[in-house]
Amino acid sequence: MATTATPHGAHHDDRVYHQFEDYEQQTDSYVIGMWCFVVQEIMFFGALFMAYTLYRWKYQDDFYQARQTLNILWGAVNTTVLLTSSFSMALAVHYAQQKKQALQQACLFFTLLCACAFLFVKLYFEWAEKFRLHHVMGPQFHWTGSGSPAHIQLFFSLYFGMTGLHGVHVLAGIIVIGILMFMTHKNYPSVRDYIPTELVGLYWHFVDIVWIFLFPLFYLMPK
Numbered sequence: 001m002a003t004t005a006t007p008h009g010a011h012h013d014d015r016v017y018h019q020f021e022d023y024e025q026q027t028d029s030y031v032i033g034m035w036c037f038v039v040q041e042i043m044f045f046g047a048l049f050m051a052y053t054l055y056r057w058k059y060q061d062d063f064y065q066a067r068q069t070l071n072i073l074w075g076a077v078n079t080t081v082l083l084t085s086s087f088s089m090a091l092a093v094h095y096a097q098q099k100k101q102a103l104q105q106a107c108l109f110f111t112l113l114c115a116c117a118f119l120f121v122k123l124y125f126e127w128a129e130k131f132r133l134h135h136v137m138g139p140q141f142h143w144t145g146s147g148s149p150a151h152i153q154l155f156f157s158l159y160f161g162m163t164g165l166h167g168v169h170v171l172a173g174i175i176v177i178g179i180l181m182f183m184t185h186k187n188y189p190s191v192r193d194y195i196p197t198e199l200v201g202l203y204w205h206f207v208d209i210v211w212i213f214l215f216p217l218f219y220l221m222p223k
Contacts, residue, residue: 027195034199038206041169045210048165052158052217062151067221069135069145070159074125075219078118079211085114086208089201096194101184104197108181111204115174122167127160136160159218166214169207176200 056063092107134142137157143149180200183191190196 030195030199034202038202041206045162045165048158048162049213049217052162055154055158056217056221059148059151059154062147063155064221064223065145065147066152066155066159067218069130069133070219071126071129072219074121075215078121079215081114081118081121082208082211085111085118086205088114089204093194093198093201096197105181105184108177108184108197112174112177112181115170115177119167119170119174122163130156130160162214163218166207166210169210173200173204173207176203 088107088110092104092111095101095104095107130136134140135156137153137160141149141153141156143152145152177200180191180196183196
């Protein structure tokens with residue numbers, strides 16, 4: 001009995017790139033890659049958290065004096081903003097799974113607005129005040145309160161370093177979410193399912209969780 005050969009690629013899924021055998025393998029590769037990225041980011045931030053913990057334990061009184069200059073209200077506002085954005089990102093993944101593009105785009109746009117609001121509050125209301133009061137590490141650093149100026153400057157070095165690095169991740173999230181919105185609007189084949197939105201959401205939840213640790217460590221430090 002003669003058999004008819006099926007031409008190679010006759011039933012090829014346009015979402016699958018040539019280096020993958022099928023869509024499931026491609027999806028697994030994406031998810032594993034993102035988790036590897038998140039784990040190495042956790043290790044990177046973990047070293048900073050360890051340094052903060054050691055210095056906080058060693059210079060408790062001085063760190064507490066420096067902490068009193070931070071604005072708890074603005075820190076709480078930013079915490080609320082990020083938690084809200086995390087919820088809207090989860091909704092974006094949900095609507096992407098249901099292929100409701102309009103609602104997905106709306107949730108992504110709201111997440112984008114929250115991210116921009118976070119950076120605005122951080123830079124305009126918090127960091128600007130620290131620069132005005134010369135609480136920035138370096139030759140212009142000035143401290144008139146109690147405590148060792150060297151230890152106080154160490155606190156602000158950790159504050160600017162850790163919150164600044166987190167801010168860079170927020171900025172990267174803004175860029176990635178913006179690209180995802182553009183590609184979804186143009187209906188690129190690679191974003192026709194929910195996986196890209198889920199991966200972006202995973203990154204954004206990581207950014208939110210880092211802030212959940214930063215907020216109490218810096219702003220709610222007990223005496």
